[in-house]
Amino acid sequence: MTSTFTRQWPRAAFTLSLVLLLAGPAAAQKIRVVTTIPDLADITRRIGKERVSVHSLTLGVRDIHSVQVKPSMVSLLNRADAVVLMGLSLEHAFLPALLDVAANPRIARGGIGYIDTSTGVVPLKPPKTLSRKGGDIHPRGNPHYNLDPVLGKLIARNIAEGLSKAHGEHRAFFMKNLQAYTAELDRRIPGWQKAARGLDGVRFVSYHDDMAYFAKRYGMRLFGTLESAAGIGPTPAHIVQLVERMKAARVPLVVYGTYPSRVPQRVARETGAAVVPVPLYVGGRPGVDTYVKLIDYLVTHLSKAVAR
Amino acid sequence: MRLVEAKKFFLGCAAFLLGCGLSVPVGAQEPVDALKEQLRGMQQEMGDLMKRIEELERKKAEADRVQSVEQSVKSIQESPSILNPSIGLAIDTTFENRADTDGEFNLRSVELGLSAEIDPYARAYTFITGTADGVEIEEAAVQTTSLPVNVTAGRFFADFGRFAQFHPHELPFVNTPLSLTRMVGGESLGTGVQWRYLFPTPFYLALTGGVFNEIGHGHGGEGHGHGEEGEEHGEEGEEHGEEGEEHEEEGEEHEEEGEEHEEEGEEHEEEGEEHEEEGGEEHADEGGSRSLRDLTYLGRLHAFFDLSETWNLEVGSSLAHSPRTEMEEDSRRSLLGVDVTLRHRPLVPGFYEGFTVAGEWFVNRQDAHDTGTTTARGGYAYANWDVNPELPGKWSLGLLLDSAPELDNPDDTTLSLSPYITWAPSEFNRLRLQYTHGWDDVGESEAHDGAQVYLQWTTVLGSHTHGFRERR
Ligand SMILES: [Zn+2]
Numbered sequence: 180m181t182s183t184f185t186r187q188w189p190r191a192a193f194t195l196s197l198v199l200l201l202a203g204p205a206a207a208q209k210i211r212v213v214t215t216i217p218d219l220a221d222i223t224r225r226i227g228k229e230r231v232s233v234h235s236l237t238l239g240v241r242d243i244h245s246v247q248v249k250p251s252m253v254s255l256l257n258r259a260d261a262v263v264l265m266g267l268s269l270e271h272a273f274l275p276a277l278l279d280v281a282a283n284p285r286i287a288r289g290g291i292g293y294i295d296t297s298t299g300v301v302p303l304k305p306p307k308t309l310s311r312k313g314g315d316i317h318p319r320g321n322p323h324y325n326l327d328p329v330l331g332k333l334i335a336r337n338i339a340e341g342l343s344k345a346h347g348e349h350r351a352f353f354m355k356n357l358q359a360y361t362a363e364l365d366r367r368i369p370g371w372q373k374a375a376r377g378l379d380g381v382r383f384v385s386y387h388d389d390m391a392y393f394a395k396r397y398g399m400r401l402f403g404t405l406e407s408a409a410g411i412g413p414t415p416a417h418i419v420q421l422v423e424r425m426k427a428a429r430v431p432l433v434v435y436g437t438y439p440s441r442v443p444q445r446v447a448r449e450t451g452a453a454v455v456p457v458p459l460y461v462g463g464r465p466g467v468d469t470y471v472k473l474i475d476y477l478v479t480h481l482s483k484a485v486a487r
Numbered sequence: 488m489r490l491v492e493a494k495k496f497f498l499g500c501a502a503f504l505l506g507c508g509l510s511v512p513v514g515a516q517e518p519v520d521a522l523k524e525q526l527r528g529m530q531q532e533m534g535d536l537m538k539r540i541e542e543l544e545r546k547k548a549e550a551d552r553v554q555s556v557e558q559s560v561k562s563i564q565e566s567p568s569i570l571n572p573s574i575g576l577a578i579d580t581t582f583e584n585r586a587d588t589d590g591e592f593n594l595r596s597v598e599l600g601l602s603a604e605i606d607p608y609a610r611a612y613t614f615i616t617g618t619a620d621g622v623e624i625e626e627a628a629v630q631t632t633s634l635p636v637n638v639t640a641g642r643f644f645a646d647f648g649r650f651a652q653f654h655p656h657e658l659p660f661v662n663t664p665l666s667l668t669r670m671v672g673g674e675s676l677g678t679g680v681q682w683r684y685l686f687p688t689p690f691y692l693a694l695t696g697g698v699f700n701e702i703g704h705g706h707g708g709e710g711h712g713h714g715e716e717g718e719e720h721g722e723e724g725e726e727h728g729e730e731g732e733e734h735e736e737e738g739e740e741h742e743e744e745g746e747e748h749e750e751e752g753e754e755h756e757e758e759g760e761e762h763e764e765e766g767g768e769e770h771a772d773e774g775g776s777r778s779l780r781d782l783t784y785l786g787r788l789h790a791f792f793d794l795s796e797t798w799n800l801e802v803g804s805s806l807a808h809s810p811r812t813e814m815e816e817d818s819r820r821s822l823l824g825v826d827v828t829l830r831h832r833p834l835v836p837g838f839y840e841g842f843t844v845a846g847e848w849f850v851n852r853q854d855a856h857d858t859g860t861t862t863a864r865g866g867y868a869y870a871n872w873d874v875n876p877e878l879p880g881k882w883s884l885g886l887l888l889d890s891a892p893e894l895d896n897p898d899d900t901t902l903s904l905s906p907y908i909t910w911a912p913s914e915f916n917r918l919r920l921q922y923t924h925g926w927d928d929v930g931e932s933e934a935h936d937g938a939q940v941y942l943q944w945t946t947v948l949g950s951h952t953h954g955f956r957e958r959r
Contacts, residue, residue, distance in 0.1 A: 238834070247830075247959070248955060249791065249793070249799060249958075250691035250791035251690065251793050251799075254689075277955065279954070282633065282636070287632060410913065411879050411912070411913060412875075413877055414878065414879050437836060439836045440837070441877055442877045
């Protein structure tokens with residue numbers, strides 16, 4: 180047995196090194212893009228099509244504010260031609276640490292492949308003081324702007340511009356695809372607006388303040404969060420008070436994204452509000468595998484819940 | 488504004504096309520005039536279009552300029568370290584109750600961390616730590632950020648094992664495991680240079696090499712490793728509230744060691760050098776006559792596998808080799824470390840948020856001519872559960888097992904078992920309660936024996952980066 184292994188070993192090593200050698204050039208033909216969230220991955224694929232290979236560092240079901248730093252992410256970033264991120268400190272939990280060790284000047288902050296899609300976004304709820312008293316995870320205003328489809332167009336444009344900057348030879352291709360994607364969103368936006376009419380003026384409670392941009396787009400009004408402050412969990416006293424206020428104001432809707440269901444379910448039960456688990460990113464619920472489907476899901480499910 | 492302009496532009500185009508379309512039937516009646524008319528019309532339209540295009544280009548340039556200003560303002564906001572280093576201060580305090588103390592408060596450490604990008608190619612950081620023993624520059628290092636190989640130089644935690652690279656207040660439990668303290672010296676602190684190469688494999692595989700004056704405490708090519716060891720054990724002693732005793736203990740050990748090796752008479756030439764240096768025991772790193780054999784060499788192979796969306800496995804193997812540990816002697820030391828970390832994080836959030844089981848095992852081999860080879864084996868393992876009771880902050884529960892041999896008398900081992908619970912109201916504020924039961928064979932000290940209770944409070948002021956090194 181041992182001798183077989185000994186004889187097999189050099190061959191295995193040879194095969195492995197061959198695979199490693201071949202894996203390099205094969206992947207090198209495409210522009211390697213790493214995105215922080217799956218939404219950006221989907222949009223990047225629509226812009227770059229067959230000329231890019233795209234990986235998202237996180238899954239849509241994860242809480243973006245507490246993503247684990249994994250060495251496998253370093254490997255991806257080390258070989259990336261571009262990194263696409265939401266910015267506004269959304270990726271604070273993991274991206275700065277990864278970029279420190281990625282040893283890749285192309286994607287370092289300010290590098291040619293560092294694509295921050297928040298360019299041109301005016302953040303909602305900018306912090307009024309530079310203190311951590313109000314929680315500590317939205318230091319530069321609310322960063323969850325991916326849920327506004329109109330800003331989705333801006334994200335797409337920023338990605339196309341960013342990719343073109345580093346890969347000018349593909350500019351025309353990216354711009355053509357951007358146009359097509361923007362046109363698709365433009366076609367759908369009025370439809371969503373129509374479908375979401377029932378949401379206009381609806382007050383709702385969210386686990387974390389991650390629906391701000393969606394709410395603003397469709398006229399919903401945030402009544403309160405289950406968290407007592409951004410990034411600080413729900414305290415019993417806060418929940419008791421919130422339930423009282425919700426009852427008095429007849430708040431009809433509770434939503435929660437990447438957080439546990441126990442407290443939102445309980446609050447909904449106690450107040451008689453509808454409760455909807457919402458996807459916050461592409462992949463956040465089964466079947467939500469594109470950005471368009473993400474907005475679709477939110478509009479349809481929230482409208483349905485409110486209509487009841 | 489730009490949208491309106493664009494609309495006008497398209498309207499213009501439409502009018503132009505319409506004009507072309509309409510002119511065809513007219514042209515059928517009087518071909519030449521119609522064509523002339525058409526051409527004039529086209530020229531007119533072209534002129535208008537050109538003006539509009541120029542107008543649009545001007546506006547676009549204006550918008551781009553505004554955008555680039557916007558962007559630069561944003562990048563300054565985003566990364567203040569371009570203008571100032573980011574500054575963080577970590578304060579670690581404990582209340583301890585053990586067999587040998589009736590409860591005491593400790594300000595274990597105040598750690599000031601500074602870091603900044605120097606230029607596009609490198610960043611630098613330093614940690615200045617104040618303990619009861621005084622203020623020490625714990626780390627001060629420069630790190631390349633843009634070379635294909637990560638190079639770090641200065642005084643820093645060498646890439647040996649896992650928790651040896653953590654500042655103690657970043658550990659998941661209250662105290663540095665005693666096995667780590669005895670085997671590595673608590674932290675893998677070293678002055679030297681280190682490089683890490685990332686293989687282009689589909690999974691994470693990295694190879695680190697390094698050369699240091701010494702790594703940790705006592706693992707190195709200088710007798711005064713002990714000088715430092717004493718110092719560091721002071722820190723450690725302080726952790727256990729019993730500095731003096733620890734110092735004595737260590738002192739004794741080394742005296743013994745010294746005796747063991749004193750008779751040995753090889754390598755006379757070098758001995759001369761060494762004796763000269765002996766005077767400056769405290770200043771190991773200033774020794775000007777260090778030969779290559781006095782250095783410690785480090786190697787580490789480190790791999791990470793995403794087993795699935797929820798499970799991942801990290802394994803590492805490190806070797807630190809000192810061709811000559813005592814300046815006076817010809818003795819060698821090799822320390823081998825193996826670390827394994829298995830993590831799980833469920834996709835559906837609930838009460839259970841994640842699980843980590845990990846451990847490190849060390850084998851220390853010391854070769855000396857008179858005593859022969861002494862091999863000591865020890866290590867620790869722990870399991871940690873992250874739970875979410877839907878109360879404020881993050882909660883976790885854990886259990887630590889530790890087996891720490893004396894390096895010179897491997898049969899004397901201290902065992903301990905420590906359950907603990909951690910509550911972090913926020914990322915910058917953490918409380919931890921730990922019970923430790925120790926079984927101390929060493930006998931001379933009660934510091935690690937019997938029941939011990941610790942309450943730890945750690946806070947961070949200012950910036951707190953989630954470093955790659957300190958990831959959980
Ligand atoms: Zn948030």
